[in-house]
Structures are given as structure tokens and as C-alpha cells.
Amino acid sequence: MHLTKEIYVAAQYPHRKVKLNVGLTIEDNLIKIDASNVQSITEQAAYWRKANAIHGWFVENVQYGSDDCDRYGVELSELKDLLNTCRTVISTKDTSLLPPREGSFFGGTDIDDGYWNNLKYTEETLNKLITEHEENDYNMDISYFYHSSW
Numbered sequence: 698m699h700l701t702k703e704i705y706v707a708a709q710y711p712h713r714k715v716k717l718n719v720g721l722t723i724e725d726n727l728i729k730i731d732a733s734n735v736q737s738i739t740e741q742a743a744y745w746r747k748a749n750a751i752h753g754w755f756v757e758n759v760q761y762g763s764d765d766c767d768r769y770g771v772e773l774s775e776l777k778d779l780l781n782t783c784r785t786v787i788s789t790k791d792t793s794l795l796p797p798r799e800g801s802f803f804g805g806t807d808i809d810d811g812y813w814n815n816l817k818y819t820e821e822t823l824n825k826l827i828t829e830h831e832e833n834d835y836n837m838d839i840s841y842f843y844h845s846s847w
Contacts, residue, residue, distance in 0.1 A: 747804025
């Protein structure tokens with residue numbers, strides 16, 4: 698389960714305050730990247746393993762109920778909703794808001810330390826990600842994507 702952050706950098710105009718300097722060399726198999734051809738940079742923003750309650754939230758709130766291992770765009774407002782849901786469940790212990798999801802490769806469905814650790818990780822990670830996004834003054838186009846693979 699991956700949440701990626703994609704930063705569009707192709708339009709390097711002065712008002713966007715984007716400066717891109719890319720260089721990558723691998724000795725035996727030379728890989729050369731020309732910064733003028735880079736369209737976007739993708740980084741892993743979050744990674745979960747068998748966090749079935751979090752996956753279930755994405756399936757229901759982002760993937761329109763379709764659990765098909767495809768890549769889905771995630772709006773900042775949706776990340777805020779997930780963050781607020783995690784905070785509510787952690788503070789109230791009302792796990793009905795983020796119930797475990799059954800299925801192959803999804804891990805256990807017990808409300809145990811693993812469940813709570815996944816929620817805490819999600820809360821911390823999304824809080825940092827959203828704060829960074831809102832403090833971004835570079836006028837960059839930033840997109841988020843969720844992808845799961847079983």
C-alpha cells in the first residue's frame with residue numbers, strides 16, 4: 698500500500714520558484730537524466746503493510762468501492778478527511794469509523810496493537826504531509842496517488 702507524492706516540475710518559470718538540477722550516473726550501465734526533460738518527480742509519501750482498515754478507507758472514499766489494485770488520485774481534502782478520521786478513532790476508540798477489512802493478503806482483523814500502530818503511523822505521516830503541502834510557497838503542482846497491490 699503506497700501513497701505517492703508527485704511534483705510537476707516541467708514548467709520551471711521564475712514565478713514558480715522551481716529550480717531543478719538533476720544528475721544521475723551509474724558507472725557500468727550509464728544512466729543519464731537530462732533535467733530539461735524531467736516532467737515530474739515522484740516520491741513515496743507513505744507506505745503501509747497489511748493496514749487493512751486504512752486500505753478499506755481508500756477503497757470506500759477514493760476508489761469508489763472498487764478494490765482493483767489500480768492507481769487513484771487522492772485530493773488533499775481526502776487526506777485531511779483520513780487524518781481527521783484517524784484522530785477521531787484514536788481519541789474516542791470508536792473503531793467503527795475505520796473497521797478492519799477482510800480479504801486475501803490483508804492481515805488480521807483484530808483490533809490489536811498492529812491496528813492502533815497503523816492508525817498512529819497514518820496520523821503522524823498525514824499530519825506532516827499536509828503541513829508541508831500547506832506551507833509550500835513554490836506554486837508547484839503537487840498531486841497524490843494511492844496504489845495497493847496484493
